[in-house]
Amino acid sequence: xxxxxxxxxxxxxxxxxxxxxxxxxxxxxxxxxxxxxxxxxxxxxxxxxxxxxxxxxxxxxxxxxxxxxxxxxxxxxxxxxxxxxxxxxxxxxxxxxxxxxxxxxxxxxxxxxxxxxxxxxxxxxxxxxxxxxxxxxxxxxxxxxxxxxxxxxxxxxxxxxxxxxxxxxxxxxxxxxxxxxxxxxxxxxxxxxxxxxxxxxxxxxxxxxxxxxxxxxxxxxxxxxxxxxxxxxxxxxxxxxxxxxxxxxxxxxxxxxxxxxxxxxxxxxxxxxxxxxxxxxxxxxxxxxxxxxxxxxxxxxxxxxxxxxxxxxxxxxxxxxxxxxxxxxxxxxxxxxxxxxxxxxxxxxxxxxxxxxxxxxxxxxxxxxxxxxxxxxxxxxx
Numbered sequence: 001x002x003x004x005x006x007x008x009x010x011x012x013x014x015x016x017x018x019x020x021x022x023x024x025x026x027x028x029x030x031x032x033x034x035x036x037x038x039x040x041x042x043x044x045x046x047x048x049x050x051x052x053x054x055x056x057x058x059x060x061x062x063x064x065x066x067x068x069x070x071x072x073x074x075x076x077x078x079x080x081x082x083x084x085x086x087x088x089x090x091x092x093x094x095x096x097x098x099x100x101x102x103x104x105x106x107x108x109x110x111x112x113x114x115x116x117x118x119x120x121x122x123x124x125x126x127x128x129x130x131x132x133x134x135x136x137x138x139x140x141x142x143x144x145x146x147x148x149x150x151x152x153x154x155x156x157x158x159x160x161x162x163x164x165x166x167x168x169x170x171x172x173x174x175x176x177x178x179x180x181x182x183x184x185x186x187x188x189x190x191x192x193x194x195x196x197x198x199x200x201x202x203x204x205x206x207x208x209x210x211x212x213x214x215x216x217x218x219x220x221x222x223x224x225x226x227x228x229x230x231x232x233x234x235x236x237x238x239x240x241x242x243x244x245x246x247x248x249x250x251x252x253x254x255x256x257x258x259x260x261x262x263x264x265x266x267x268x269x270x271x272x273x274x275x276x277x278x279x280x281x282x283x284x285x286x287x288x289x290x291x292x293x294x295x296x297x298x299x300x301x302x303x304x305x306x307x308x309x310x311x312x313x314x315x316x317x318x319x320x321x322x323x324x325x326x327x328x329x330x331x332x333x334x335x336x337x338x339x340x341x342x343x344x345x346x347x348x349x350x351x352x353x354x355x356x357x358x359x360x361x362x363x364x365x366x367x368x369x370x371x372x373x374x375x376x377x378x379x380x381x382x
Contacts (some may be wrong), residue, residue, distance in 0.1 A: 001121050001155050004041055006245075007052035007195025008123040008212040010087065011035060011069045012061035014218075022308040026216075027245045031072050033213040036245050038075030044228055047123040048078060052086025052195030052210065053132065053161030059095045063102060066095065068102045079120055083131040085161040085195055086177060088116075090133050112159065115144050119151070126150035128187070130160035137175040143180075145187035157235050158184065158192040164203055175325045181361070183207070190231050191238050193296055199223050199297075218280045220250040248307055250278045257285040257316060259293070264363040267298050278308045284315035289370060292318050318367035334348050337369070 009028055011024065015023035026066025031357040041049050042189065053070070073080055082092040090113040102142050112118050112129035128148050130141040144158045162177030169244055177196065184206040190208040198213035211223040224246025230239045251273070252359050255266045262285070279302075303309045 001254055002044065002046045002228070002230045003157075004037060004044070004049045004243075005052065005191075005193040005208065005210045005229055006037055006049065007161070007193070007210050008054045008085070008198050009051070009069075009214075010057040010212065011214060013057040013216065015141075018308060022278075023309065027247065030214050030216075033245050034069065034072035034090055037077060037213060038073055038192070040226065040245070041076035041078065042241055046076075046078065046228070047082045048120060049076060049124070050127070050193045051082040051158055052193045053079065053083050054087045054195055055082055055085070056088040056095045058087060059089075060092070061095060066099050067104050070106060070109065070264070073106065073109060079106055081112055081118060081120075081127050081129070081159065081160060082109065083112050083129045083159050084133070086132055087294055088133045089135050092132050093187075098136060099250075102356045115141070117148055117150055119154075121348050122165070123155075124151070124153065125157060126154040127202055128158045128189070130158070130162075130179075132177060134313075138176060138178070140178050140183075141179055142183045142187070142192075145183060145189065148187070150175055153234060155190045157233060157249060158187060158189045160192065161195040163196060164194065164207070167203055190234060190236070191229060193227075196218060199222075199229070200225050200242060202240070208240060214252040215248065216247055218250050218278075220252075224249070224319055228284040230255055232377065247277050249274070251279075252280045254282040254284075257283060257291070260291060263287070263291050263295060270298070270302055273302075273306060275305055275307065277306045279306055279310070281309065281311045282315075283311065283313045285357050286317050289318065289320050301321055317364070318370060320367060320370040 006064065007232060009030060011034070013027060013030060015026045020350070036072065037049060084094070084096060089093050090096055095110055096113055102113070105111060110118055112127060113131045115130060116125045128145045130145070132141060141162065142158060145158055160179055162179045164181050165178050166181050181203065182184065183189070184204065194203070194207065194209045197209045198217065199209065199219065200214040200223065201209040203209070207370050208227060210227045211221070211225050213226050215223040222242070222332075223240045224244060228241045228243050253269070255262065257263055257266065299309070301312060344363055
């Protein structure tokens, strides 16, 4: 038996926190990942593809999205076995019932939406599914596996969506939808394919999370992959190989900037990033006016090159030098304001309270005024 284990496709996710020009390609990438899974299934000549829940991101996805998702599976004509997860639970009326009414489900796609064995005779394999019938459950939906009867001499594969108890921190997964950590052994499973945690993880030799095939968050957890699993015979230990499926790399970076060499180092790191990067950049520190302008120009170029760039720079301040201020050649009233702000800013530091002190406010005002005047000079000169 050779199969692909995948989960958490989240088809229909909107990425509403992103700009529309970035959100749409990220949503499309999730459908493209299904097409890549179909191609991998053909390349590796697998017997089946097992999808451990959260195929759809929500019950309310459009009819077009439903049809496109099933169409994306057309590249592999062998059996696909899908269960429902917490995002697409098998309610009395759900995305699954809509798909069936639409006639969108191909004949080779098995919707395992009830806790009963699904027999794949061609590969002598019994699939024990644990579909979620509601978003949050507090009982173990895999408990029925233990007593489930399957044909003698056939492989027993479990397919479930939830949180393995005592293994993953609650901050990583929902505390609900629990799964016993020893379920594979208790139920005599040759393999337990899990979904819910969007990263890849080995629980034990016969129990794995595959991770989502297309990353959707800034977390280094082996996402963007699927698992190729081979089992020689009932009772044999599975051989599991991770296969990359991601189109985009999601990356978090941080930097502390104070001098030119700090900025040089950051820009060198940023230049090495490939165009398919989704980057979250956190900056802190203080920069002189020329370095701050250089950073702004570099980030503008980077926004045009990467798939997405978000910058959190609230902890990065402009600290204009005497030379910066002199270069502005401010006179008259502006010169008086700048002199007063410099005097107030040098008078002391902010008191230790949540409210900024007068000196801190003056320094921030001076930085804003300097940046505004510098930008105006640049615009006029161009």
